[in-house]
Amino acid sequence: MSYRETIESTKEEQDSRERGAAEEFVTIDPEDVQALTDKHHLQPVSIRLEKSLIEDFKLIASMYGIGYQPLMRHILKRFADSEKKQILREAASKMKSMGKEAAKNLRQLTAKQRKVA
Known part of the structure; x- marks a missing residue:
């Protein structure tokens, strides 16, 4: 089975959100984090509390x-x-x-x- 066939075989499951929607597989794109940080003018800091x-x-x-x-x-x-x-x-x-x-x-x-x- 080729890589393309594997993806095609799960496309229906992905569209119905049976696969790929589990919280354990969700990640945030670093570019999105950077865009959010830039938008709100946030600067990461380190503080000991x-x-x-x-x-x-x-x-x-x-x-x-x-x-x-x-x-x-x-x-x-x-x-x-x-x-x-x-x-x-x-x-x-x-x-x-x-x-x-x-x-x-x-x-x-x-x-x-x-x-x-």
Whole structure:
């Protein structure tokens, strides 16, 4: 039996998904993984975490029906966004204080100039 005959003999089974659809035979094309990574601007990283923390993430993720790595990404993004907002609020508050101080100094300078004139 030739290679071509072997494939032809199983074509009907493949079309009906009797063969080739088992999870144990399914693989992800590395090009698809790379395309997904590029699309979402993801960069693989290596980080050492306590085993118990990873287990906690896995437990929480299973409760939400997602994988633990997407959950970790989401949590890290929320933290980073929150920290950036806090930094911006502090900077705005500082600028506001500086503005009030500058306005006060300008009023004092203007008052002194009026007295001199």
